[in-house]
Amino acid sequence: MIRKCKEHGYFRGEVCPECSDEGRYVLDDDREERLGRFVSGALRHFPEDVGLEMDAQGWVDLDFLYDAMKKRYRWGTMERLLSLVKSDKKERYEIDDSFIRARYGHSVEVDLISDYPENELSFLYYGVSQEEADMILDNGITPVRQCYVHLSTSLEKAKQAALVHTDNPVIFEVDAQAAQQEGVDIVTVNRDIALARGIPPIHIRITDA
Template sequence: MIRKCKDHGYFRGEECPDCGEEGRYVLDDDREERLGRFVSGALRHFPDDVGIEMDPQGWVDLDQLCEVMKRRYKWGTMERLVSLVESDKKGRYEIDDGYIRARYGHSVDVDLISDYPANELDYLYYGVSQEEADMLLDNGIYPIRQCYVHLSTLFDKAMEAASVHTDNPVIIEVDANAAQQDGVDIVTVNDDIVLARGIPPEYLTVVEDE
């Protein structure tokens, strides 16, 4: 459920987390999920298939995306599209000067390295299964289905992400400071996620706990 507080903007849930007000209804759970799947597909995976143009940095004209959306969903409006972006706690998307893009999760090739600030944290984290850990420590971390490796800024976030796929996550610590000094590009896309084209094995170690 997405609602809008007159003082604090769009939020998800029954009441505004900042003031407790109920706010105005914008989007129910079912439509939020359907719209979310469409936006994710259009901005991350198949822009050509839905008929939108994407620039090399992943930006898409907001009006164009909205028009395509309206043809699929008669209830689709610009406000509902914007509310999906602005209420998203995971910071999946961003809107700037009439354009929209996904911050991460792309399977289509986009250049985000030149467009986001360099990571400033000394260490980053990556959660994997027990079976994967040894292979990554030997060979490094490189993307498989996506364009970028997605690293977590916090140990707990890496554990949370890995727990979706395995019951016994292994958390690999990335010496980001050393990697960047040696020329590995690592960029920050939001408070939780950092991207790289790949991390060679010499910067990786297993950590037992935070």
């Protein structure tokens, strides 16, 4: 559920995490899920299917996205769309003036490398299943069903991400500093995720943690 606190803005849950105020109802769980699937699809996977024009960096016109949403969901409002974006703890999306885009997760080709700050962490992390580990040791990390490799900024975040797909993940440590010194572009898109086109095997190792 998404609600709005007068002082702290949109939040997900029953009470504002900042002040425990109940806030004002904006969106229930079912509609939040349906709207979330639509926005994710439109901004990451099939913009043309819903009539959106996306630029090279993944931006689309916010009003056009709203119009496309309204055609599918008569209960959709601009406030509900904005509440979905602004309350998202995973920081999936960003708004700049009158444009919106997904920060990560694209299957359509977009150029994010030139548009986000260079990674400053020495090490990043990537979790996979036991079955995938040997292949990655041989071939490095390459995108699967997406344009970019999604690296975690912490070991714990990598474990959380991997546990969505496997019960017993293998976590790789990526020597991001060495990779970048050798010309591998890695950018930071939010506090938890960095993106790269790929990581050569020489710059990865299985972590013991």
